Every structure is written in structure tokens, then in C-alpha cells.
Amino acid sequence: MTAYLDNNATTRVAPEVLAAMLPFFTENFGNASSTHAFGAQVAPALKGARQAVQALIGAEFDHEVIFTSGGTESNATAILSALETQAPRDEIIASAVEHPAVLGFCQHLEKTGRAKIHVIPVSEAGDLDRAAYEAALSERTAIVSIMWANNETGKLFPVSELSARANSVGALFHSDAVQAAGKIALDVKQTAVDMLSLSGHKLHGPKGVGALYVKKGAKFSALLRGGKQERGRRAGTENAPGIVGLGVAAKLALEADHARVAALRDRLQRGLTEAIPAVAINGAGARLPNTLNIAFACADSEALLHKLDKVGVAASSGSACSSGAIEPSHVLRAMRVPALYLQGALRFSLSRETVDAEIDAVLQHLPAIVASVREKSPLWAELCKKTA
Amino acid sequence: MTAYLDNNATTRVAPEVLAAMLPFFTENFGNASSTHAFGAQVAPALKGARQAVQALIGAEFDHEVIFTSGGTESNATAILSALETQAPRDEIIASAVEHPAVLGFCQHLEKTGRAKIHVIPVSEAGDLDRAAYEAALSERTAIVSIMWANNETGKLFPVSELSARANSVGALFHSDAVQAAGKIALDVKQTAVDMLSLSGHKLHGPKGVGALYVKKGAKFSALLRGGKQERGRRAGTENAPGIVGLGVAAKLALEADHARVAALRDRLQRGLTEAIPAVAINGAGARLPNTLNIAFACADSEALLHKLDKVGVAASSGSACSSGAIEPSHVLRAMRVPALYLQGALRFSLSRETVDAEIDAVLQHLPAIVASVREKSPLWAELCKKTA
Numbered sequence: 170m171t172a173y174l175d176n177n178a179t180t181r182v183a184p185e186v187l188a189a190m191l192p193f194f195t196e197n198f199g200n201a202s203s204t205h206a207f208g209a210q211v212a213p214a215l216k217g218a219r220q221a222v223q224a225l226i227g228a229e230f231d232h233e234v235i236f237t238s239g240g241t242e243s244n245a246t247a248i249l250s251a252l253e254t255q256a257p258r259d260e261i262i263a264s265a266v267e268h269p270a271v272l273g274f275c276q277h278l279e280k281t282g283r284a285k286i287h288v289i290p291v292s293e294a295g296d297l298d299r300a301a302y303e304a305a306l307s308e309r310t311a312i313v314s315i316m317w318a319n320n321e322t323g324k325l326f327p328v329s330e331l332s333a334r335a336n337s338v339g340a341l342f343h344s345d346a347v348q349a350a351g352k353i354a355l356d357v358k359q360t361a362v363d364m365l366s367l368s369g370h371k372l373h374g375p376k377g378v379g380a381l382y383v384k385k386g387a388k389f390s391a392l393l394r395g396g397k398q399e400r401g402r403r404a405g406t407e408n409a410p411g412i413v414g415l416g417v418a419a420k421l422a423l424e425a426d427h428a429r430v431a432a433l434r435d436r437l438q439r440g441l442t443e444a445i446p447a448v449a450i451n452g453a454g455a456r457l458p459n460t461l462n463i464a465f466a467c468a469d470s471e472a473l474l475h476k477l478d479k480v481g482v483a484a485s486s487g488s489a490c491s492s493g494a495i496e497p498s499h500v501l502r503a504m505r506v507p508a509l510y511l512q513g514a515l516r517f518s519l520s521r522e523t524v525d526a527e528i529d530a531v532l533q534h535l536p537a538i539v540a541s542v543r544e545k546s547p548l549w550a551e552l553c554k555k556t557a
Numbered sequence: 558m559t560a561y562l563d564n565n566a567t568t569r570v571a572p573e574v575l576a577a578m579l580p581f582f583t584e585n586f587g588n589a590s591s592t593h594a595f596g597a598q599v600a601p602a603l604k605g606a607r608q609a610v611q612a613l614i615g616a617e618f619d620h621e622v623i624f625t626s627g628g629t630e631s632n633a634t635a636i637l638s639a640l641e642t643q644a645p646r647d648e649i650i651a652s653a654v655e656h657p658a659v660l661g662f663c664q665h666l667e668k669t670g671r672a673k674i675h676v677i678p679v680s681e682a683g684d685l686d687r688a689a690y691e692a693a694l695s696e697r698t699a700i701v702s703i704m705w706a707n708n709e710t711g712k713l714f715p716v717s718e719l720s721a722r723a724n725s726v727g728a729l730f731h732s733d734a735v736q737a738a739g740k741i742a743l744d745v746k747q748t749a750v751d752m753l754s755l756s757g758h759k760l761h762g763p764k765g766v767g768a769l770y771v772k773k774g775a776k777f778s779a780l781l782r783g784g785k786q787e788r789g790r791r792a793g794t795e796n797a798p799g800i801v802g803l804g805v806a807a808k809l810a811l812e813a814d815h816a817r818v819a820a821l822r823d824r825l826q827r828g829l830t831e832a833i834p835a836v837a838i839n840g841a842g843a844r845l846p847n848t849l850n851i852a853f854a855c856a857d858s859e860a861l862l863h864k865l866d867k868v869g870v871a872a873s874s875g876s877a878c879s880s881g882a883i884e885p886s887h888v889l890r891a892m893r894v895p896a897l898y899l900q901g902a903l904r905f906s907l908s909r910e911t912v913d914a915e916i917d918a919v920l921q922h923l924p925a926i927v928a929s930v931r932e933k934s935p936l937w938a939e940l941c942k943k944t945a
Binding site: 268395411 | 782871
């Protein structure tokens with residue numbers, strides 16, 4: 170049995186998604202901007218996809234959805250747009266647990282003198298420090314960028330309240346919803362969120378395509394310019410197969426049974442905490458139904474993942490984007506996860522394709538794997554074993 | 558018979574390309590940055606694609622190739638990178654016939670105070686005004702961006718000489734090779750080109766993927782930041798199916814018979830000029846083998862295209878990216894195409910899939926179509942008919 174429990178890194182493209190994409194590679198290959206018959210076949214398909222993404226996030230108008238190449242581009246576009254349209258405001262507020270596509274990007278902008286960034290701490294539970302947030306908000310704030318859900322822990326942020334506060338000081342509010350979209354119900358029109366990013370490949374759509382929601386009336390300046398695609402808000406020949414695929418993925422996500430996924434995740438969490446001593450859940454509380462971040466004291470996550478991989482279980486120690494990095498996750502450090510647990514954190518991320526047998530596989534193998542890794546740890550004998 | 562002669566707008570994805578992409582949507586869907594088995598399947602495929610693009614453009618090292626979402630992103634990345642790494646240099650030199658993804662983008666940078674742009678005129682034949690180019694080059698020049706071949710006329714630019722001159726004043730040289738790549742032999746290592754853009758869907762690869770060549774040692778600063786993909790030079794989960802498809806497309810382009818395409822194009826040009834009076838070729842001389850820009854005096858291109866479309870022939874009046882625009886092409890205006898011809902220009906762009914019957918279809922229908930459109934033109938009776 171192979172168990173793929175790394176769906177926050179990427180998901181398998183759903184068969185229905187691929188089937189819908191295929192004609193746009195071959196028979197309907199035209200450029201959507203062309204006026205002849207080959208181009209005319211494409212535009213209605215793009216419109217359908219736009220409406221599907223609109224429905225997924227509860228946008229009021231389909232033209233509030235701009236297709237991009239993915240989450241990273243959507244995030245960069247939102248932030249750079251705000252710095253341009255909100256000048257002379259030049260401050261950015263972001264949480265300490267943002268994805269590197271927001272946090273690292275903003276830090277580069279600060280380093281190159283284009284913005285000042287306020288990084289808002291989180292509590293041990295992963296909740297935003299609301300006092301620090303209030304203190305940072307000012308008439309200098311161009312944009313607040315706070316994720317809808319964290320990619321490593323699944324932790325949810327109260328974007329409705331946070332966005333209302335941002336708007337009250339004249340700041341734009343952007344939310345990186347790459348992990349939230351398709352996993353929980355979103356309704357942007359019930360919030361003051363001005364911009365929102367999502368990505369196809371996190372919800373069984375294709376890689377290389379995403380979307381940026383821009384609320385009607387919100388100030389916006391395009392990052393990629395040239396052709397008049399996407400009403401002049403994102404130049405470049407439309408990735409028609411990718412966009413069509415994202416549309417179908419959005420539809421499927423709306424119909425998905427998130428409660429079934431949550432039940433599987435809860436069974437995994439219960440099973441592991443019962444079978445393994447000295448375990449901590451990172452980011453418990455309100456979180457995505459598919460994500461479990463669990464830390465094993467005095468165990469090394471790389472060793473755990475290697476042994477899991479050998480028995481066919483794919484998980485991760487955090488973000489796939491920073492794999493190869495030896496440093497522990499910036500998210501868990503921001504949450505002040507104790508040193509003994511910090512190196513032993515694993516992320517299991519499920520999807521609507523996850524089946525019971527995959528959970529069984531983890532429960533079958535991981536207790537022995539953790540024990541074998543801990544046996545080689547001098548810390549385990551000295552410190553953790555006693556308290557376990 | 559349907560004739561698709563709009564391959565400079567986009568091309569059909571080659572069957573071999575699609576076949577190579579398919580496994581990366583489903584069984585090999587892993588994130589290339591993941592360390593487990595699902596991720597490990599992907600990295601070798603990306604390496605193979607990188608080497609194929611390297612071969613296509615004659616790059617010395619495979620790591621000089623950065624995968625992007627397409628030509629527009631590659632162009633923007635190159636220009637913004639140069640402005641950042643070359644500061645305090647803040648001037649851009651571009652030709653008057655660049656694609657809007659370069660020209661429009663630079664104009665926006667100028668409008669927002671981030672750069673000064675020198676637009677270099679071209680002659681009636683479409684050749685760059687070398688004296689104006691020399692006059693614009695200075696120690697203020699951050700980057701020169703001149704296309705390898707024009708998208709509307711196919712006209713080739715002497716990038717080898719132009720790039721050497723740019724480098725001699727310490728400026729970076731970027732070439733938009735979106736239309737050249739895959740249609741003529743390119744060898745960047747024989748030039749002083751620092752950066753080069755190409756796009757998958759112009760050479761029978763997929764939409765939504767492209768590449769930016771950055772010469773080893775050239776100063777570079779990433780536009781999209783966050784994850785460490787592409788050696789930190791382009792963040793965002795790798796579009797594995799798209800990249801694999803681009804790799805196969807590059808291989809196929811290297812094997813393509815460009816002479817056969819040129820012969821078909823020449824037959825089309827000869828046939829039309831023989832059968833139709835008052836015709837002008839725009840950008841004759843050294844040009845891409847697949848492109849014919851031909852203008853019919855006192856005829857309206859939109860009317861011609863509409864009638865061609867009705868008989869199953871797809872062509873264009875210029876760039877698909879500006880379709881819907883009523884203004885005549887900025888390329889043809891820069892070439893000072895006479896007013897009587899300006900509104901009657903058509904672009905026929907072939908590909909290696911083009912067959913004799915498609916050329917026959919144009920030769921069969923277009924003379925009568927031009928005549929019927931001209932019949933409704935008062936100008937034709939007054940001015941053109943006499944001189945024809």
C-alpha cells in the first residue's frame with residue numbers, strides 16, 4: 170500500500186479535470202484572443218472556469234477573478250499592486266507564519282528599500298497577536314497580507330475581522346488562500362478582503378495555474394503587462410487548458426465531503442497520540458479539515474520521513490518549497506514549539522482522495538519508526554523518556 | 558478544408574508533447590521539491606527538459622535556463638531584474654516594434670517613474686535605426702531589450718552585433734525570442750545576449766510555460782520569490798507537465814524542417830502577389846521562414862479576415878494579444894507603411910504542421926475576397942485601382 174499524505178504540497182490532478190483539459194491542447198488549441206474560429210472555441214470555456222472559481226470563493230462578480238500562473242504570482246501581484254496604488258503608503262503587515270511567497274517576498278522588498286514590513290507574531294497555538302496587529306496598523310499601511318489557513322499546521326485566521334480592521338485605516342487586505350481554497354467554505358463577499366490568492370494544484374487541479382481575486386472597486390495595478398488578456402490585469406496568452414482544469418477542480422471542490430476528510434484526519438491524530446508517547450499537536454484548534462501537524466519529542470523528522478518513505482508513506486516536515494533546508498520551519502519557530510519537539514514535526518495532509526487504508530498504513534508503521542529513531546537519540550534516553 | 562495559418566498567435570500542441578506531459582498530471586503528480594518517492598519521480602524529467610531548452614538556444618549550461626509561465630513573465634522578469642541589479646542605471650532601450658509585453662511594460666515603468674525608455678525607430682523595411690541606437694547607449698543604460706524576430710512581420714534583428722554594443726557600455730542585453738525560438742537556429746553562446754525569453758505555445762508546446770535564459774555570471778534578481786525552485790530564481794511549484802512538454806517541443810523544433818516551411822511561405826507570397834494587384838510585403842528581407850505579412854491597398858483587414866474565416870482560413874491582422882483593438886498595428890506604423898496599405902495588412906504564419914492544401918486554400922479564396930472587399934471601398938475606385 171502506498172499512502173500519499175502530502176496533499177498540502179501538491180495533489181493528483183482529478184481524472185475529470187484532466188479530461189476537460191485535453192481538448193484544449195489539441196483540437197481547441199486556438200489563442201483565446203484570436204478572432205477566428207480557432208480562437209472563438211476557447212473564450213466560453215474560460216468564462217465557465219471563471220464562474221466556477223467565482224463560486225468557489227463566493228465572489229460577487231466573475232470578473233473579480235484573474236487567472237495567473239499560481240499562488241506565488243498571485244501573492245506577488247497583490248503586494249506589488251498595493252505598493253503602487255497606495256503610494257505614498259509603503260508599509261506591509263504580514264503574519265510571522267506566512268508562506269515564503271509572501272514573507273520572503275516582502276522581506277526582499279524591504280531589503281531593497283521598496284517597503285517596510287511589520288511581521289506580526291503568533292501565539293504558541295498559532296493565533297495572531299491581535300495587540301501587535303492593532304499597533305502596526307496605521308495610515309502608512311499599504312497592505313495587510315494574512316493567510317486564510319496556514320500551510321504547515323492548517324491553522325485558520327479570522328480574515329473577516331482582520332480585513333475589516335485593515336480597511337478601517339485605509340489599507341488593502343490580501344489573503345493567501347492557497348491552502349484554504351477547496352478545503353473549507355470561503356465567501357469573500359462576507360468579508361472586507363480586497364485580494365485573495367489561490368492555486369490549482371492544491372485542489373486537484375493542474376500545476377502552473379492559479380487565480381487572484383480582486384474585489385470590484387479595489388485599486389489594482391497589473392504586474393504582467395502587454396497583451397490585453399484578463400481585462401488588461403494579467404498579460405500573457407491565456408493558459409486555456411490550465412484555466413479549464415482549474416475551473417473543473419473548483420467545481421469538484423465545492424461538492425467535496427470535507428467532513429469525511431476531517432474524520433480521517435481525526436482518526437490519524439487519535440491513533441498516533443494513543444500509540445506514541447511524548448507527542449504534541451501543532452496548531453490545534455480551528456484548522457483545515459485535512460491537515461495534521463504532529464511533533465514527536467526527541468525524534469528527527471528527516472529520519473522519520475525517510476523511513477516512512479521506505480514503507481510507501483509520503484508526508485513532509487513542512488513546506489515542500491523549503492525542502493532541502495536544514496533549518497526548522499519558520500512557522501513552528503514562530504509558534505515557539507519547544508526545542509525537543511521542533512526537529513520532530515511531521516505534516517500529514519489528506520485530500521478527498523485519501524482512503525482508510527492510507528491512514529491504517531501510517532498507524533501501522535509510524536509507532537515503530539518513531540521508537541527506532543528515538544532509540545538512537547541520546548536526548549530521548551536523558552530527557553524525554555522520563556517525562557513521556 | 559480548414560487552414561490554420563495563425564501559428565505566431567499559437568500552435569497546436571504536438572501529439573508527442575501531450576503524450577510526454579500526461580503522466581505528470583496523474584501517476585507522477587508529485588511536487589518536484591518533495592523529498593519522498595512521489596517527488597523524486599519529477600526532478601529527472603525537469604532536468605531533461607532543461608537540457609532540451611539549453612540545446613534549442615545553444616546555451617552553454619543547463620542551469621542558465623529558468624522555467625517561467627511564458628514569454629510575458631520572462632520579459633518582465635528580465636527588465637525588472639536589470640533595473641534592480643544595474644541601479645543607479647535606470648534607462649531602457651527598446652525597439653519601436655517590440656511586443657507589447659516589452660514595449661507596453663517599459664512604458665508603464667516610465668509612467669510610474671521607475672525607468673526612462675528610449676524607443677529606437679525602424680526603417681520602412683523594419684530594420685533598426687543603428688545611429689539612433691548608438692546615440693541612446695550610455696552609462697545610464699540598464700538594459701537593452703530587442704527582439705530576435707518580430708512577431709508581426711518575422712523580421713530578424715542582428716542581436717549578435719546589438720548585444721556586443723550594449724555590453725560595451727556596461728548594459729545588459731535581453732532579447733525576446735518568443736517568435737524566433739524553434740523557427741530558426743539560435744546560439745546564444747555566440748552572442749553577448751545576457752537574457753532571452755521564449756514561450757512553449759509558440760513552438761507546439763503547451764500554453765502557460767516558457768523560459769528565461771540568463772547567461773552564467775550575468776547579474777540577476779528574481780521577480781517571483783518565496784520557494785527555492787529554479788535555484789531561487791523563480792519561486793512557485795514547478796509546472797512539471799508544462800515543463801516536460803516544453804522540453805519535448807524544444808527537441809522536436811530542433812529536428813524540424815524549416816526549409817520546407819519557408820518554401821510553403823514563399824509559394825504563398827508568390828501566388829498572392831501574382832494574383833492580386835496593389836500588394837506590399839511588410840518586412841521583406843531577412844525574416845523568419847514561417848511568416849508572411851502582406852498588405853492589400855484599400856482593403857480592410859478585419860473584413861478580409863472575416864471572409865477568410867468563413868471559408869475556414871485562420872490568419873490575423875497582427876498580434877493576437879491586441880485583437881479587438883481598432884488601432885492599426887504599432888509595428889506597421891513604426892515601419893511607416895503607407896496609409897492606403899496600413900489597414901489592409903494580413904499576417905499568415907505557418908508551422909511545421911502546415912500542408913500544401915492550406916496554402917492552396919488561401920490562394921484559391923483570397924483573390925476574390927480582396928476584390929469583393931475592395932469593391933465596397935470608395936478609395937479603391939479613386940486611388941488604388943489606377944496605380945495597380
